[in-house]
Amino acid sequence: MSEVLKAIVERRSVPRFQKREVPEEFIEKILEAGRWAPSYANLQPWEFIVVRDAGTKERLTAVAEKVTIYRRGIENADAVVVVVADPEVDPLHYREDAAVATQNMALAAHALGIASYWIGIPEGGPGSAEALTKEILGIPDEFSVVALLPLGYPDPGYTPQKERRPLEQMVHYDRYGNRKK
Numbered sequence: 001m002s003e004v005l006k007a008i009v010e011r012r013s014v015p016r017f018q019k020r021e022v023p024e025e026f027i028e029k030i031l032e033a034g035r036w037a038p039s040y041a042n043l044q045p046w047e048f049i050v051v052r053d054a055g056t057k058e059r060l061t062a063v064a065e066k067v068t069i070y071r072r073g074i075e076n077a078d079a080v081v082v083v084v085a086d087p088e089v090d091p092l093h094y095r096e097d098a099a100v101a102t103q104n105m106a107l108a109a110h111a112l113g114i115a116s117y118w119i120g121i122p123e124g125g126p127g128s129a130e131a132l133t134k135e136i137l138g139i140p141d142e143f144s145v146v147a148l149l150p151l152g153y154p155d156p157g158y159t160p161q162k163e164r165r166p167l168e169q170m171v172h173y174d175r176y177g178n179r180k181k
């Protein structure tokens with residue numbers, strides 16, 4: 001199997017990490033993979049905030065708590081990449097663009113032996129996970145917070161088990177509902 005296909009199939013979300021530092025050059029490579037993501041009209045409306053400060057990661061656990069059960073994962077992560085998008089740069093597809101960049105980074109991390117898990121941040125008003133993230137990180141209000149991507153060496157004691165719906169259940173040929181090739 002090609003390296004890319006292998007990474008796509010074998011990447012899993014891992015919310016438990018070892019207490020081990022991810023080398024700065026790996027973080028750079030992961031960010032570089034985000035930079036090369038496709039975007040509508042190549043507008044690249046994203047910004048990446050790399051959080052390694054322990055106090056700030058601790059504060060971000062409150063965001064995680066609002067949207068996920070894996071609260072402790074953030075604190076144990078060596079770094080958290082927060083992906084935000086500027087709707088003024090790409091008003092049509094800003095969140096999809098940022099999502100593609102996030103997946104590129106998750107795949108690059110996996111290829112480097114680094115685990116990640118995607119914490120999706122829905123757009124929201126006062127008191128929301130998005131508002132709290134903006135407050136903690138000083139993100140301008142007009143931006144949209146798309147995802148938190150904690151990164152770290154995977155805890156070997158954690159076994160992710162994920163299945164997917166079979167292709168036959170999701171593929172249609174020529175017309176919706178036609179299952180035969």
Ligand SMILES: Cc1cc2nc3c(=O)[nH]c(=O)nc-3n(C[C@H](O)[C@H](O)[C@H](O)COP(=O)(O)O)c2cc1C
Binds near residue numbers: 070120121162
């Ligand atoms: C848009 C999006 C939002 C997600 N948000 C969360 C989340 O808030 N909390 C969480 O634990 N996992 C989150 N995930 C991870 C999914 O739960 C995970 O990708 C899915 O269960 C498939 O597992 P796998 O990534 O190990 O293949 C999110 C994934 C995506 C793509």
